[in-house]
Amino acid sequence: MSRKYMPLEIEEKWQRYWEETGTFKVTEDPAKKKYYLLEMFPYPSGKIHIGHVRNYTIGDVVARYKRMEGYNVLHPMGWDSFGMPAENAAIERGIHPSIWTNENIAHMRMQLKRMGFSYDWDREVSTCEPEYYRWxxxxxxxxxxxxxxxxxxxxxxxxxxxxxxxxxxxxxxxxxxxxxxxxxxxxxxxxxxxITAYIDELLEGCDRLTGWPERVLTMQRNWIGKSFGCEVSFPMADGPGEIKVFTTRQDTLFGATFMLIAAEHPLVMELVKGKALEKEALAFAEEVKKQDKLMRTSDYYEKQGLFLDCYCLNPLTGWKMPIFATNFVLADYGTGCVMAVPTHDQRDFEFAEKFNLRKVVVISPPGKTLDPETMTEAYVEEGILINSGPFDGMENLKALDAIADYLISLGKGKRTVQYRLRxxxxxxxxxxxxxxxxxxxxxxxxxxxxxxxxxxxxxxxxxxxxxxxxxxxxxxxxxxxxxxxxxxxxxxxxxxxxxFVESSWYFERYCCPHFDQKPGIKREQVDYWMPVDQYIGGIEHAILHLLYARFYTKMLRDFGLVGVDEPFTNLLTQGMVCKETTRCPEHGYLFPEEVTEGRCTHCGAGVIVGKTEKMSKSLKNVVDPDYLIRQYGADTARMFCLFAAPPEKDLEWSDQGVEGSFRFIGRTWRIVMDYLDDLQGIAPFSGGEELEGDLRSLRRKTHQTIQKVREDMGERFHFNTAISAIMELVNTLYSTPRPSREDRKALAVVRETIEAIVVLLAPIVPHLTEELWQMLGHQGVCLADTPLPVYDPAVAARDEMTIVIQVNGKVRGRIAVAPDEREDRIQALAMADEKVSRFIEGKTVIKQVYVPKKLLNIVVKG
Known part of the structure; x- marks a missing residue:
């Protein structure tokens, strides 16, 4: 092959090799540690986007890295292939959904292979196939x-x-x-x-998912929504029947002055049946149904209500409470009815102000008196009960149990637990x-x-x-x-x-995709691979998919099909890919290819560059992965996605960043080519001989880089800092004087560095590194199966230098620091030194004068 870097040719070669040799095909091996790496499988829409590229690149790096660490890695791919878009396509195009779906799968499969992802394609599943959904x-x-x-x-x-x-x-x-x-x-x-049969287990399990982002766990806990409180009965004032209310604030019951019912609740129509306002109530309910449920319950949303011309009785005070239909109570939460305590709930306060309803204070701040007629907002802090009968003088939180017991003794309530999850x-x-x-x-x-x-x-x-x-x-x-x-x-x-039923168990099916006997899951294989060690996908699935998958796994466990309680040990929610928008005054939003030198290709008008937003087809701020690969190669696309931002953060697209990644890959290629002939027959340096000067520095930098990359990639998934460390090592190699061909020891050190660079880059840019590995003489040895390099702590240890610390020109101490330590860090260490601090305590530091690598003089007065 030519020694010129030709990404497309190299990438096609190694993709073909991996496929023909079955490099990433995997089977169960009890003698090896397993590692199950999984990205959320895609809907076969027809084309992968940059979000896919980023998500799957993150997963592929982890899979390849773990493989090089010696794990038996399962890394499968499949298709979430049922859904409305295929049916809509059938309507629009006059073809069967399966034809549209399978054509899309074929194209997307080709695109994913073109990215060099290390999938075991023998385990591919498609959820729309009877072989899948029969189980x-x-x-x-x-x-x-x-x-x-x-x-x-x-x-x-x-x-x-x-x-x-x-x-x-x-x-x-x-x-x-x-x-x-x-x-x-x-x-x-x-x-x-x-799903509510597992509600407590789903909630308690959140506490054990220590490998999940706390943000996701909080979202799941809130969605399950477990609340401890009382169910209180409010008898109707003018006839039989009662309204049941769930409340966690029975301490405020003596201050409940009106009743609120969700406008769409069936009880509303029962209460107005035959009344003149029946049609008005029905129209109000229809209006409220159109409002967003989350917005309805927000503090700043307009409070709407309709008096239903009837009353219920407060079970503890006997007050007649007017009943209103309202928009800020939801029918599917609690009982859909809420006792309103306007002095101690802000939304109730605003409603009472709007409809001129009675307000009674029942919780008073310690040492203060509240006047309901002059209050400008609800008092929602803790306090002492007043106007609360036998409970006056009690701290409100301590009265919760006492009032619950009182309700039970009167037969007017009971302790209960409510959940939001349905x-x-x-x-x-x-x-x-x-x-x-x-x-x-x-x-x-x-x-x-x-x-x-x-x-x-x-x-x-x-x-x-x-x-x-x-x-x-x-x-x-x-x-x-x-x-x-x-x-x-x-x-x-x-x-x-x-x-979402299909996506709730596909990760178990990947463990035994060809098992065609009842029940479709082979316990021995599933027990070897499950749970998924690392799951990767978007935060948008925090409630939908992830909660359903947890439920389904627990259900399959109880059927004896799997031996785990939770499907995913660790979860990474990657950030979005964002890009600035471009817009033509005449033609609207433009795709990147519709802009040339800042002008619209359709009319020549200058384009308006907008703010950076999540890539979307509607905003046309998308980048075509196929174009990116054709222009730069898959390795460049992979490196940019990893280097531009940490995986959990949003990635801001940058054409300059892509160019920079391409240049670095080319630079790595060129330095290996520069040394290739000189390194023939030279083994990597393995120690045993003293090194000095540049060679010693190069070897130390090599081992420091190995240590840094192993920590950042293996422990923290900080791919961007790992890549940065490798870039620094490449720069160090470039700046190291080139040894002569006769200096075999020096060339051995260079070879150790070059091989470390190649192997450390292998999970990130696998095509380039496989090619370089072969050219370095490792024919017949697949780099994907090569162990990661190991660093020597003694070699990686940084040299130290001594900095003399003066105070007003007099020596007061010495500190040992690394040769490349920053000045601000040296200043901080000096100020914290026990010997030095005695001479600056109580004084004002005027300035600090640093003589690089020699001394620091702290000038003080007072």
Missing amino acids: EQLFFLWMFEKGLVYKKTSSVNWCPRCETVLANEQVEAGLCWRCSSEVKEKVLDQWFFR DWGISRQRYWGAPIPMVNCPKCGTVPVPESDLPIVLPRDVDFSGEGGSPLARHPDFLNTACPACGGPARRESDTMDT
């Missing part, structure tokens, strides 16, 4: 038998554009997470997974999903299909009109069947499962 259907049947799946009529989130139900977690700011359409409410028969609605009214293996019989009711009938396969001859919900509901050959119980005519369930 999911089997698990569904087992869950049904155990009472972990059930069907009920409920009010659900409905996306009118996708024409399907959404789980609460799939509604973002009142919009569909997939298409951003406004979500409506609809009453339907739905299938649910009883069971997982998994029914979707669409075609491109796993069919639910149930049959509806007019005689027998809902009946599970026999296990022997699995998989229930999606029919191919389906009409995709884009109207009227799921095409399965209009497909007679699929729909009409015989009841498994009585043999009579019956109808199949036409709903399919939420795609």
Whole structure:
């Protein structure tokens, strides 16, 4: 091969080699330590984006690094291939979703291979294949038998554009997470997974996930939302019935003066039935349903309400409490009804001010008196109970238990625990999903299909009109069947499962992807690989996917299929990739290729450079990975993604940064080529001989770099600082005087340095380094299987120099520092030195004069 660096040629060569030799194919080996590295698998949209490149590059570096550390590394890839986009494509293009999906998979697979990722492609799975979802259907049947799946009529989130139900977690700011359409409410028969059966275990497990970001754990704890409190009964004032309220603040019950009910709560329509305001209440409920749930509960959102012309009674004071429908109470949290204490809750205070409602202070600051008529805001701190009957004078928090006991003794309340988390609605009214293996019989009711009938396969001859919900509901050959119980005519369930079901167990299937016997999971293989040692993916999956995956693993554990409680030991949530936007006054946002020398290629107008934002197609601030690879090569793309920012931080795109990464790779290539002939027949220096001067410095820098890289990459995933250290070593090698060809000892030191550079860079830029490794004489030895270099602590130890410390020109001490120690650090060490500090204590430091590598004079007065 030419000694010119030709990235495309080199990369194609080594990708072909890895594939032909099965370099990254892996099997269970009890004699080796295992390491399961997994990035969240992609939806096959047709093209990878820079976010994919960054995510998968981070994972690939860790996988390759662990392999070189001696681990048996499982690093698989597959496709989350069910979902609405494929169905929409079928409608738009007139092709079957499987054709669109599989074409996209083929293209994206090619792109991922072009990046040189070290996947075991023999373990590839695609969730839309019957070989995958048949086991999911089997698990569904087992869950049904155990009472972990059930069907009920409920009010659900409905996306009118996708024409399907959404789980609460799939509604973002009142919009569909997939298409951003406004979500409506609809009453339907739905299938649910009883995730709440594991609610306490899911919550308590958060405390043991020490390898997860605290931000993610906090989000999961908040979403589960466990609260301890009381359920209090408020009898209706003018007739039978009562309103039940869950509260964690029973200490404020004596100050409850009105009742609030979520506008969309069914109780609202019961209370206004037959009244003149029935239509008004219905219109108000419809208006509130359109409001974003998170915004409704925020402190600054406008408080809306409608008096329902009825009252309930405070069970402790007997006061008549007016009942309002409101927008800042949610129907699906607690009981959907809230006792309002305006003096001690800011939202209640604002509502009371707006509607001129009674306010009674029941918690007083120690030593102070509050007047409800002059209060400008609610008092929400701790204090002493007043106007609270037998509990006057008690600290409010200490009164919580006492008032709970009092309610229980009166038969007006009970202690209880509430959770925010609700069971997982998994029914979707669409075609491109796993069919639910149930049959509806007019005689027998809902009946599970026999296990022997699995998989229930999606029919191919389906009409995709884009109207009227799921095409399965209009497909007679699929729909009409015989009841498994009585043999009579019956109808199949036409709903399919939420795609988050597929992604809740794919990591277990990777352990045994070809196991085709019941139950689809081979326990010995799963027990060897699970749990996933390092999982990598976006923070946007903190609640949806990660919570479901934890639930599903616990369920499979209880079925005896897996031996772990949690699926992921460590979690890394990588940052986003961001880039400035460019916009033409006439043509709007422009793709990078539509801008030349600051002007729009369409009309020649000067473009407006906007702020840096997350890359998105709508803003057109995206970079095509294929273009990047063609222009610079995959190794450059990989290095830039790792060097530009730590993995957990957002990466700001920089064309100059890409160029810089390319230049460094070329520089590394050139210095190896410069020394290649001289190093023939020279073994790396291994010690045993004294080194001096530049050679000693070069070797020390080499071992320091090995130490730094192993710490940064192996322990902290600080790839950017590891790369920086390697760059410094390359610079040191360039600045070291070149030895003569006869100086074999010096060349041995150079070879040790060059080989260290190549091996340390191997996980980051694998194509370049494989090529250099071979050219250095390691034919037949794959660098991916080469152990990482080991540093010698004695060699890596930095030399020390002595700095004399003077105070006003008189020697007061000496400190030992590294030869390259910074001046500000030397000053700090001098000021902290015990001997020196006696002479500057109580005095003012005027200035510090540093003579490099010799002395520091501290000038003081006073």
